[in-house]
Amino acid sequence: MALTAVCIFLLWVMDTPVSIFDSLEILLTVIAASGWLGFFMVQPNQAKVMTLFGSYVGTEKRSGLRWTIPLFKKRTVSLRIRNFESAKIKVNDNQGNPIEIAAIVVWSVTDSAEAVFEVDDYESYVTIQSESALRILASTFPYDPRDDDEAEIALRSHPVEIADQLATGIQERLGKAGITVHEARISHLAYAQEIASAMLQRQQASAIIAARNRIVEGAVGMVEMALIRLSEKEIVELDEERKAAMVSNLLVVLCGDKATQPIVNTGTLY
Template identity: 55%
Template sequence: MSEQDPVPNTPHTPNTPPAGAEPQDVPEMPDPEVREIAAHSIPGGLALLLGLIGFLLGVAGIVFGGSLASGGSTGSGATLIVVGVLVLIGSVFAMCGLNMVAPGEARVVQLFGRYTGTIRTDGLRWVNPLTSRRKISTRVRNHETAVLKVNDAYGNPIELAAVVVWQVRDTAQATFSVDDFVEFVATQTEAAVRHIAIEYPYDAHDENGLSLRGNAEEITEKLAAELTVRVEAAGVKIVESRFTHLAYAPEIASAMLQRQQAGAVVAARKTIVEGACGMVEDAITRIAAQDFVELDEERRATMVSNLLVVLCGDRSPQPVMNTGTLYQ
């Protein structure tokens, strides 16, 4: 047995906290001020086509107006030039509303600071060019904590690390409810891992108690439930969470290793004794049933003692020749 035991992979994919794993002592997060809605947009191909047509018409108007002005029609030429310039500027301005949205991305749209919606449809889309658009990735992400050193429920220093798979669920909350949702997830993940670590021991003294090493699946469910509550305000969904590192701190690792080894030896001896008692019982029962040796209480006790020594001893038994009897 080593000081660091492998932690079984126990993925959990909750959309809501699993039943029976409701987190406790988790701070209550404020309600979100805004929630995601779909932004009004049109296909960008049509907008691009209209913009190019307007651009070409504006250029043509400027060129034709210049020709009229040079030919003597100064008033008509100047008017046509002005109209061409306005159409050209309007076309360029309108094409500023074009957005290329890749799969796994979204655009948070604001008009003069007010949230107007989110574009999730991939491809070329067009929105009001007066709006500002912020790109938000909706792809699945990983966050792995550094190796954290904390005290478990028994006060023993331990080291642990976790990996969390998460995804932005509500782009409006991720943008407006927190300053930096990536940093927010990282900080809340570390806080949740530390909180879970101090709630449970590395190894439980009670056989029915939960421990970080012996009940990784249940602890992982509680970690996922607590993370779900903590990051809900940022519009983030926890896809999966698991422990990647779990060990005693170096300063107590050798002492805890001896404790684990002693526990293994005690458990092995207990199994050996239970098996030996059953074998001795069977042997005495068969001898008494076949009645080929008459055993009084003293001989029965001696036989039980010898059989237990042979079966439970950690060394090879040394036979002893008895030339007399038990009574001489």
């Protein structure tokens, strides 16, 4: 600013053309004009990475109008939080079943110098490494938990644990590029089309078996309670054969898929 004011003063005040003053005016004008090139604007949540002749000299993160040496080369890096949703990829889980899976990753640049100098394109790096971590995660765990005492973490039944594992895996890959992963979670999870129908039947069969187990367990308890109550109240004396017949009839009534049709015996008990 001072050089600009001096140049304007010389241009308007100097009446006699003198070569030395002309050269001085030209030099000061060039210096003043080049000084204006050093001004730059930093927006909120934005950083300017500056280099001089290929050497890193610093990063400016303070928002507002700034000035630096005009020879500095400045590159803008956004520090805002971003969302990335991967494409649906097909991969085999740890049991060999083909599945389709996709994820959402919430990330931001925390070290602008590493994001610029450690990788060629940090946005592309986020995309590729996130999908790589998602593939490894999907192949490490099963789609559904096993139906035994050794049940383990599964993709479908343990969303919180899977999300933590995914975020940790992605962060290990992106940390070297100055990127922080704030959240990662699965957005799409399904069996591949070629086995979806068979796996649906398997899930239905598992649900039916589980429901039958609960029904039989409840029916046995009700039969046991009925026999105990009849014995305690001394309503009727039943021999072993009659007890077996009663248990069979009650189990048929309680465990049947359809409503039973009762038959009333109007004759004697025996």
